[in-house]
Amino acid sequence: MNSQDLLGALLDAAKRAGAEQADALLVRSASLAVQRRLGAIEQLERSEGVDLGLRVFVGQRVAIVSATEARPEGFAALAERAVAMARIVPEDRFAQILDAPAPSMAALDLDDGKAPDADALLARAALAEEAALAVTGVTNSEGASAGWSRGTRSLATSRGFFGEYGRGSHSVSATALAGKGTGMQRDYDYASAVYLSELEDAVAIGRRAGEQAVARLNPTRPKSAVLPVIYHPRVSASLLGHLVGAINGASIARGTSFLKDAMGTQILPRGMNVWDDPLRPRGPRSRPFDGEGQAAQRRALVEDGMLTTWLLDSRSAAQLGLASTGHAARGTGGPPSPSPTNLWLEAGRVSPAALMADIKLGLYVTELIGMGVNGLTGDYSRGAAGFMIRDGQLAEPVGEITIAGKLPEMFQALTAADDLEFKRGTDAPTLRVDGMTLAGA
Missing domain, CATH: 3.30.2290.10 (PmbA/TldD superfamily)
Incomplete structure (x- = not known):
């Protein structure tokens, strides 16, 4: 059959x-x-x-x-x-x-x-x-x-x-x-x-x-400081993951997201756009319909820095008095739940080198460890490794450190480089976040 x-x-x-x-x-x-x-x-x-x-x-x-x-x-x-x-x-x-x-x-x-x-x-x-x-x-x-x-x-x-x-x-x-x-x-x-x-x-x-x-040989542990942090594209997409987790309809309906009252407000800097496109040809998460048969469509989740939509399946939409956005995902053993498809943050207009050129002392992160993120409050704390930035250039490797901040403030402080590549399903270019706390020696 x-x-x-x-x-x-x-x-x-x-x-x-x-x-x-x-x-x-x-x-x-x-x-x-x-x-x-x-x-x-x-x-x-x-x-x-x-x-x-x-x-x-x-x-x-x-x-x-x-x-x-x-x-x-x-x-x-x-x-x-x-x-x-x-x-x-x-x-x-x-x-x-x-x-x-x-x-x-x-x-x-x-x-x-x-x-x-x-x-x-x-x-x-x-x-x-x-x-x-x-x-x-x-x-x-x-x-x-x-x-x-x-x-x-x-x-x-x-x-x-x-x-x-x-x-x-x-x-x-x-x-x-x-x-x-x-x-x-x-x-x-x-x-x-x-x-x-x-x-x-x-x-x-x-x-x-x-x-x-x-390049990671002989890492040091720098002193604690408040400084700019540059996220390599390998880890910058994690920030995008935290954002879509916070606009997931199930979390919004439960009232357990730090963005639960943010619809229609500016959550990223002006000019920044976040897209979800299930119809991208050859996309790793492309699909013609979602887990409930709803037609797939490209959406701007954030447009010019403004939050425009939640990610909704039929159940979370009904709880909120809204319509499904076609984001239902499901397996054979569980009910549908909201999930993004091909997700990306648009590239900026400066190169990664230009993004760090004015940094006297900063951190370039290439690896993140652990999941110390509170979805209710937006508190962010993760183990990290990478390289110090000194006078606008990559310097010595560092490890055994923690970077911390508040996601709402971090999102407002984002600056994007021009090196976006579609490789992982959730993609972002090199990102800079000013004013983060580095906990080291």
């Missing part, structure tokens, strides 16, 4: 079992991954899977069941179990299944049709690791990996919606060690892409991992 017929049969079984409404999600996946260290194969893993989820409504009571096979002969028992569960759980007056139009299958171009074999992946990993080991000062390797995956998501609802899309991905990574004994330092680099032809060169990935590890 094709996916539409299969899910249709499951929804029919749910109706026969007593469900008034239902939706069903089918996820098929396949992947191949290799890990290589010092010339030897450490891991070679092939996986294929099928996951099936059924959500049923009996009045305002809702239950979800899941299975790891999609066999029609088991649908009656699966549906009966779901309905029996729904009849005994508390009511949820906000949960619902929305009407949804037939999806517009935009030209998202999410699969290049290529499935490399293990030998090709091992060769890619070998290129990355050997490039890392060739860097002067690199003394060891934690390995290099390469992978490929492909998945298909199919959603059907009792209101007549059916949609399906697939996505492929290729990846490569390397982790290098420099120095000896207790003075060793490690660093990494990685890349992924929907199209193999757009995957960054494995040699460049390995070389960069090695160079970054060597």
Whole structure:
């Protein structure tokens, strides 16, 4: 049976079992991954899977069941179990299944049709690791990996919606060690892409991992100070992650976000825009519809520094008296919840070098450790490593430090460089935040 017929049969079984409404999600996946260290194969893993989820409504009571096979002969028992569960759980007056139009299958171009074999992946990993080991000062390797995956998501609802899309991905990574004994330092680099032809060169990935590890040798611990902090693009996207976490509709509905009263106010400097675009061709999180069948659309979450929208699924939207923004994400074993897609902060107009040129004493952060962020108050405190900035230039490596601030104030103090690259799904250019507290020696 094709996916539409299969899910249709499951929804029919749910109706026969007593469900008034239902939706069903089918996820098929396949992947191949290799890990290589010092010339030897450490891991070679092939996986294929099928996951099936059924959500049923009996009045305002809702239950979800899941299975790891999609066999029609088991649908009656699966549906009966779901309905029996729904009849005994508390009511949820906000949960619902929305009407949804037939999806517009935009030209998202999410699969290049290529499935490399293990030998090709091992060769890619070998290129990355050997490039890392060739860097002067690199003394060891934690390995290099390469992978490929492909998945298909199919959603059907009792209101007549059916949609399906697939996505492929290729990846490569390397982790290098420099120095000896207790003075060793490690660093990494990685890349992924929907199209193999757009995957960054494995040699460049390995070389960069090695160079970054060597650059971190002999770190010092600077004195505590209040100073400007520059976030490398590898870590600057984390600030964007904190922002979208604070405008997540579920947090807003609970009143547990420091931005709960910020709609329509300026939360970033004038001229800054934050975009979420599920329709970006070859995007790592692109999709034609969300986890509830709502049509995907590009949105400015922040425009000219002003907060314009929350991220909403149907439940959080109902709690707030609003409409879904098409940001529902879900797996087969849980209910939908709001989540961004291809998210980015627009680039600024100055180079990273110009961004730090006037800094007499500052910090350039390349790694963040821990998750010391309070979503209710906006208090921010994270372990960090990187380099001091002295007279506008990168200086000695530093480690064992903490950087702290308040996210609302940090967001207002942002300055963006012009080096935005789309690499990770959540992307930001180099960012500067003035007035942060560095806790060191």
